[in-house]
Amino acid sequence: MIRIAFVGKGGAGKSTIAGTFARLLARRGEPVLALDSDPMPGMPYSLGVAVDDHPIPEDVVVAGSEGQPRWVLRPGLDASEMIARYAAQCPDSVRYLQFGNLWGPVVRLQQAQFAWSQVVAELDAEQWHLVGDLPGGTRQAMFGWAKYADTVCLVVEPTVKSLHTATRLVKLTQAEWGPSRLVVIVNKAQDHADVDRVSKRLAVEPAAVVPHDPVVAQADRQGAAPLDASPAGAFAQSVEALVEQVTALYSRHSHP
Numbered sequence: 001m002i003r004i005a006f007v008g009k010g011g012a013g014k015s016t017i018a019g020t021f022a023r024l025l026a027r028r029g030e031p032v033l034a035l036d037s038d039p040m041p042g043m044p045y046s047l048g049v050a051v052d053d054h055p056i057p058e059d060v061v062v063a064g065s066e067g068q069p070r071w072v073l074r075p076g077l078d079a080s081e082m083i084a085r086y087a088a089q090c091p092d093s094v095r096y097l098q099f100g101n102l103w104g105p106v107v108r109l110q111q112a113q114f115a116w117s118q119v120v121a122e123l124d125a126e127q128w129h130l131v132g133d134l135p136g137g138t139r140q141a142m143f144g145w146a147k148y149a150d151t152v153c154l155v156v157e158p159t160v161k162s163l164h165t166a167t168r169l170v171k172l173t174q175a176e177w178g179p180s181r182l183v184v185i186v187n188k189a190q191d192h193a194d195v196d197r198v199s200k201r202l203a204v205e206p207a208a209v210v211p212h213d214p215v216v217a218q219a220d221r222q223g224a225a226p227l228d229a230s231p232a233g234a235f236a237q238s239v240e241a242l243v244e245q246v247t248a249l250y251s252r253h254s255h256p
């Protein structure tokens with residue numbers, strides 16, 4: 001099963017691409033669970049589902065007892081129950097679990113992190129392809145929120161700032177728990193020079209190039225998923241090419 005997490009600087013296009021990727025993968029008849037650990041969730045827009053800002057109540061976690069982690073899921077709740085109750089039903093049958101926060105009177109970030117780790121650890125590994133969206137920057141990626149992923153997809157805009165974040169994130173692959181594969185994609189590319197700049201700076205050949213597509217920006221203004229706004233446009237086509245690439249990576253591994 002595919003286990004991919006999208007990382008990169010804020011604004012690079014992670015949520016837009018990750019949600020579209022999840023839907024296109026699901027259209028191949030595959031079960032896809034979209035995992036969002038951004039406290040300001042962006043994935044629902046590209047998945048084409050309404051944003052519920054308080055999807056998971058804080059009472060799903062309780063303090064762990066002696067010998068347990070600091071916070072654990074309430075007895076009787078496990079990963080599949082969490083998905084059954086809290087994962088939204090999206091177009092193309094994608095299920096979407098938003099896990100950036102738990103909400104009570106205040107946001108419970110630490111509780112969210114522990115609950116998240118438990119859900120990811122208990123997930124039925126055979127049941128789902130996992131497509132994850134991380135918040136911008138390096139913090140979550142470096143501190144293990146992407147541990148479920150064996151492939152990290154680094155989304156890079158051909159801007160100086162985005163490239164700066166990207167050079168740090170490339171180091172992810174060297175982390176002890178690091179993903180086995182790094183896939184770099186250039187987003188909002190306007191010409192070959194954009195692509196060259198990214199591959200030179202990161203010393204990695206991009207697996208896919210997603211052009212700057214005005215239709216995507218337009219869809220954003222209208223709150224529409226790019227895939228619905230333009231099902232066969234340049235954006236959808238290049239994300240489809242990415243799905244193809246990533247799927248091929250996995251089949252090469254299982255049939256060497």
Ligand SMILES: Nc1ncnc2c1ncn2[C@@H]1O[C@H](COP(=O)(O)OP(=O)(O)O)[C@@H](O)[C@H]1O
Nearest residue numbers: 010011012013014015016188211212213216220
């Ligand atoms: N290929 C593209 N062409 C045009 N606009 C894009 C493209 N990809 C993303 N965008 C726009 O860039 C902005 C940031 O995208 P988003 O996916 O929210 O970034 P991130 O999740 O990395 O912070 C959004 O307004 C989105 O519509």
Ligand SMILES: [Mg+2]
Nearest residue numbers: 014015038042
């Ligand atoms: Mg985002």
